Amino acid sequence: xxxxxxxxxxxxxxxxxxxxxxxxxxxxxxxxxxxxxxxxxxxxxxxxxxxxxxxxxxxxxxxxxxxxxxxxxxxxxxxxxxxxxxxxxxxxxxxxxxxxxxxxxxxxxxxxxxxxxxxxxxxxxxxxxxxxxxxxxxxxxxxxxxxxxxxxxxxxxxxxxxxxxxxxxxxxxxxxxxxxxxxxxxxxxxxxxxxxxxxxxxxxxxxxxxxxxxxxxxxxxxxxxxxxxxxxxxxxxxxxxxxxxxxxxxxxxxxxxxxxxxxxxxxxxxxxxxxxxxxxxxxxxxxxxxxxxxxxxxxxxxxxxxxxxxxxxxxxxxxxxxxxxxxxxxxxxxxxxxxxxxxxxxxxxxxxxxxxxxxxxxxxxxxxxxxxxxxxxxxxxxxxxxxxxxxxxxxxxxxxxxxxxxxxxxxxxxxxxxxxxxxxxxxxxxxxxxxxxxxxxxxxxxxxxxxxxxxxxxxxxxxxxxxxxxxxxxxxxxxxxxxxxxxxxxxxxxxxxxxxxxxxxxxxxxxxxxxxxxxxxxxxxxxxxxxxxxxxxxxxxxxxxxxxxxxxxxxxxxxxxxxxxxxxxxxxxxxxxxxxxxxxxxxxxxxxxxxxxxxxxxxxxxxxxxxxxxxxxxxxxxxxxxxxxxxxxxxxxxxxxxxxxxxxxxxxxxxxxxxxxxxxxxxxxxxxxxxxxxxxxxxxxxxxxxxxxxxxxxxxxxxxxxxxxxxxxxxxxxxxxxxxxxxxxxxxxxxxxxxxxxxxxxxxxxxxxxxxxxxxxxxxxx
Numbered sequence: 001x002x003x004x005x006x007x008x009x010x011x012x013x014x015x016x017x018x019x020x021x022x023x024x025x026x027x028x029x030x031x032x033x034x035x036x037x038x039x040x041x042x043x044x045x046x047x048x049x050x051x052x053x054x055x056x057x058x059x060x061x062x063x064x065x066x067x068x069x070x071x072x073x074x075x076x077x078x079x080x081x082x083x084x085x086x087x088x089x090x091x092x093x094x095x096x097x098x099x100x101x102x103x104x105x106x107x108x109x110x111x112x113x114x115x116x117x118x119x120x121x122x123x124x125x126x127x128x129x130x131x132x133x134x135x136x137x138x139x140x141x142x143x144x145x146x147x148x149x150x151x152x153x154x155x156x157x158x159x160x161x162x163x164x165x166x167x168x169x170x171x172x173x174x175x176x177x178x179x180x181x182x183x184x185x186x187x188x189x190x191x192x193x194x195x196x197x198x199x200x201x202x203x204x205x206x207x208x209x210x211x212x213x214x215x216x217x218x219x220x221x222x223x224x225x226x227x228x229x230x231x232x233x234x235x236x237x238x239x240x241x242x243x244x245x246x247x248x249x250x251x252x253x254x255x256x257x258x259x260x261x262x263x264x265x266x267x268x269x270x271x272x273x274x275x276x277x278x279x280x281x282x283x284x285x286x287x288x289x290x291x292x293x294x295x296x297x298x299x300x301x302x303x304x305x306x307x308x309x310x311x312x313x314x315x316x317x318x319x320x321x322x323x324x325x326x327x328x329x330x331x332x333x334x335x336x337x338x339x340x341x342x343x344x345x346x347x348x349x350x351x352x353x354x355x356x357x358x359x360x361x362x363x364x365x366x367x368x369x370x371x372x373x374x375x376x377x378x379x380x381x382x383x384x385x386x387x388x389x390x391x392x393x394x395x396x397x398x399x400x401x402x403x404x405x406x407x408x409x410x411x412x413x414x415x416x417x418x419x420x421x422x423x424x425x426x427x428x429x430x431x432x433x434x435x436x437x438x439x440x441x442x443x444x445x446x447x448x449x450x451x452x453x454x455x456x457x458x459x460x461x462x463x464x465x466x467x468x469x470x471x472x473x474x475x476x477x478x479x480x481x482x483x484x485x486x487x488x489x490x491x492x493x494x495x496x497x498x499x500x501x502x503x504x505x506x507x508x509x510x511x512x513x514x515x516x517x518x519x520x521x522x523x524x525x526x527x528x529x530x531x532x533x534x535x536x537x538x539x540x541x542x543x544x545x546x547x548x549x550x551x552x553x554x555x556x557x558x559x560x561x562x563x564x565x566x567x568x569x570x571x572x573x574x575x576x577x578x579x580x581x582x583x584x585x586x587x588x589x590x591x592x593x594x595x596x597x598x599x600x601x602x603x604x605x606x607x608x609x610x611x612x613x614x615x616x617x618x619x620x621x622x623x624x625x626x627x628x629x630x631x632x633x634x635x636x637x638x639x640x641x642x643x644x645x646x647x648x649x650x651x652x653x654x655x656x657x658x659x660x661x662x663x664x665x666x667x668x669x670x671x672x673x674x675x676x677x678x679x680x681x682x683x684x685x686x687x688x689x690x691x692x693x694x695x696x697x698x699x700x701x702x703x704x705x706x707x708x709x710x711x712x713x714x715x716x717x718x719x720x721x722x723x724x725x726x727x728x729x730x731x732x733x734x735x736x737x738x739x740x741x742x743x744x745x746x747x748x749x750x751x752x753x754x755x756x757x758x759x760x761x762x763x764x765x766x
Contacts, residue, residue: 009698009715010110011667011677016696016719019258020671022278023231023238024078025266031670032081039089044547048084048519051546052076055610059533059543061087061165061518062660063234064409066214066535069611072269077235082658082665087497087517091118092551095135098124102131106504111474111733112664114499120514121551128508138555138563141511146567148464148491148509155182155443157463159453162188162422163470164411165518167531167543169589170557171413172597173582174468175421177565179431180440180577184447185462186424189661190414191450192475193373196381196748197407198418203382204389204633206626209415211404211619212368213537218243219402221364224357225282226254226293226388227374227754231261231671232657234408238265242279252360253282255374256290256652256724257682260671286357289348290650290727291378291642291755296354297387298639299343302335303358304394315362317396324623325393327634334636346641348724366402367392372410374652377754381745383637390634398632399623409536410661412518416534419597419615424449433596438577450476451749454741458485465507466493468557469515471500474662477739477751480711495560500662501733516556521545524559529586531558532607534615540600541612559583642755644726649687651701652754653732653739662733669731674719681713681760682721682729691760695720698763701730703738703756711738715763728758 036045051057053067053075060076062083067075076084097117103126106114123141124133136144149158160178162171178186190198198208205211217223217240230237238261241251253262262285266278288296308315321328344351361367369388375381388405389398397403409415421430424447435442448456454476456462465472465486476482486492489507496503497517503510516522522529522545530544555563562583569575581588587604594603599615606613618624625632644650655661656669656678668675672682681701688694697718702710713735723729730738732753743752 010679014677015675017673019673020260022264023261028078029268032078036085039085058518061412064412064536065234065236066537083660088519092121093118098133103504117499119550124512126510142563142567149568159185159462159465161467161472164189164414165469168416168420169531169586171417171420171422172593173561179442184424184443186422187450187453188422194376195750196376196745199748200382200385204386205619210406210537211398212406216402218247220244220249220366220368222250222367224252224369226371228372229259241281250283251281252284254286254288256727287724289724292347294380294384294387295343295346299354300358301391302338320396325632326629330636331634367397368406370406372408379752382747386635398619413533437596454482454485457488463490465489468495471502471662473505474501474733477736478741479737481741516554520549522556525584538615538617542607648757648759649728651728651756651758653735654729678731679716680719681716682719684723684725685720699760700763701758703758705740713737
């Protein structure tokens with residue numbers, strides 16, 4: 001059989017340059033403003049730039065980082081401006097687009113191309129057996145969805161996904177409609193990111209949220225940054241870390257890869273950040289092996305306990321432990337047998353590096369530990385975060401200024417959506433309050449999360465998939481399996497601002513419903529409405545659109561949900577909910593929230609304050625822990641080593657710099673030195689030598705999972721990069737194809753996207 005020509009490279013112009021050793025500065029300004037000016041012009045750009053994260057402006061959609069009390073005139077980061085430009089572009093998808101582009105042809109395009117087509121402005125429908133979307137009226141679209149929902153044998157044969165950009169008001173009416181319809185199938189983006197955080201924190205301290213406020217970073221003696229890249233994923237956090245350093249605090253970075261923002265930060269709001277060297281952020285970098293964080297935390301806790309044994313009464317916060325915690329003696333006994341050799345094998349660190357981190361912790365009176373998906377997307381993510389809590393509790397580092405647990409959320413309102421009831425397993429107190437307020441029977445059976453939704457679609461147990469924002473197909477693990485499952489649906493519906501992969505991987509029938517963006521003025525009955533969001537530190541504030549809608553006829557998310565509810569529920573339970581009032585005046589939604597959700601009792605009044613309001617937080621505010629015992633729990637967690645078979649690597653998925661979740665702003669990853677492409681796999685040079693591979697070589701990345709057929713990401717360019725030994729990295733969402741659907745974190749069921757066993761096979765024609 002003759003050989004065929006190799007397929008062309010996806011990005012033939014790919015360039016690899018040296019990685020950067022600092023972040024932001026003048027390039028950050030230029031890279032944020034140039035796309036905005038080119039896409040929107042000077043006037044529109046200025047209007048939006050002056051409104052981002054301002055007290056009477058709109059909340060940036062690119063992350064959930066909190067706003068400082070004293071804000072700058074320009075209170076945004078590079079990626080925040082790019083997210084705003086992406087949404088507020090005046091470019092729109094014309095009606096002719098749908099006839100000109102079949103679904104088959106759109107499937108050949110990547111996420112970047114799809115997003116570049118512009119804002120969606122009209123509802124479109126793909127009939128069964130058709131390869132094209134076609135325009136449809138709003139009323140016809142709602143009737144069609146209602147007919148398909150009401151024809152289901154059970155409400156549980158529908159699933160209702162939510163993106164974290166959805167406002168509190170939209171999230172509340174959405175979950176209200178879904179539960180009035182009769183199901184708790186409410187998967188959301190948290191299932192794929194910080195579900196492990198919520199699970200671990202709720203079990204140990206009684207609340208699944210951060211125990212710090214924004215100002216605590218400036219008061220901390222030590223901040224330990226674990227498994228996160230602030231310079232790309234939440235750049236405004238670098239300003240808070242700079243304040244830590246300016247006030248004499250220290251920062252330790254624990255990560256698999258070095259990240260430019262944690263090496264040096266040039267703050268564009270300061271002269272030193274423009275013309276000077278900026279601020280060195282990380283005083284210490286521990287380059288940990290992927291999956292080794294739990295072992296490191298246990299080893300540090302053991303050293304803290306050993307220090308107490310050497311000088312009794314001088315190290316632990318005995319008063320705090322006695323009054324507010326349980327489990328110390330069990331933890332002490334468990335860690336006494338900790339195997340140092342196992343710790344060093346799991347972490348890839350030297351013993352003195354662990355000693356040094358323990359010394360940093362012991363020298364600090366106020367410690368914050370902050371983390372993101374580098375910790376949450378592992379098999380042992382939940383016990384790893386429980387070990388963070390253990391370490392903090394030993395010296396009373398929860399519930400005092402400058403100290404605490406600080407998970408950093410990605411989406412701007414992912415935390416608020418959960419507060420509003422977007423969860424398949426909401427607690428009884430919420431469901432009972434909802435039932436008492438609205439007078440219809442609220443279902444109690446737990447619903448499907450993100451992974452279970454894919455399985456339900458695959459197994460023919462879910463027929464209708466409705467998404468309020470996001471890009472579920474692009475974000476979820478095991479791409480080929482997920483796409484095949486989605487094609488098995490009877491109807492898929494996407495509420496969106498721009499095209500993405502989920503619009504072209506459809507069920508038999510499909511609808512796209514265009515919606516207003518966060519940046520746009522929302523008029524209902526001639527009156528401007530505002531919405532609200534909750535950030536990473538439990539602060540709730542208003543968000544007001546700043547510019548007119550990009551096209552007439554767009555509906556807000558609130559309006560879409562309320563009209564769908566009216567069309568679907570008819571005479572059934574929940575029909576007497578005042579959906580029209582909710583659509584006409586969002587204050588009426590907030591009134592109902594105030595009677596259902598604790599902390600929102602004066603919602604309409606509190607949210608109108610210039611700084612909004614902060615929700616009660618028991619551990620932070622009064623060292624109150626809403627657990628079964630009424631105390632914080634020190635837990636015992638069995639250490640499990642992640643084996644790396646010979647000739648294999650541990651791969652993690654990650655974002656490029658010009659990216660927000662699955663949204664690709666450009667084909668560049670400036671800080672890692674990648675330009676004009678995304679088909680790369682980062683590998684340590686010593687691992688390349690060991691594997692007999694070379695920098696620049698093309699390989700197919702094969703993931704291995706429990707005897708199943710390999711999942712393959714083909715034709716990737718190797719980039720020699722200083723990852724931890726034995727570890728590799730590739731871009732999300734492209735590398736999601738390598739993550740098995742069955743590979744999920746214990747307890748939280750989060751995809752294990754940071755610990756994929758792979759082998760690299762030289763790419764060749766077959």
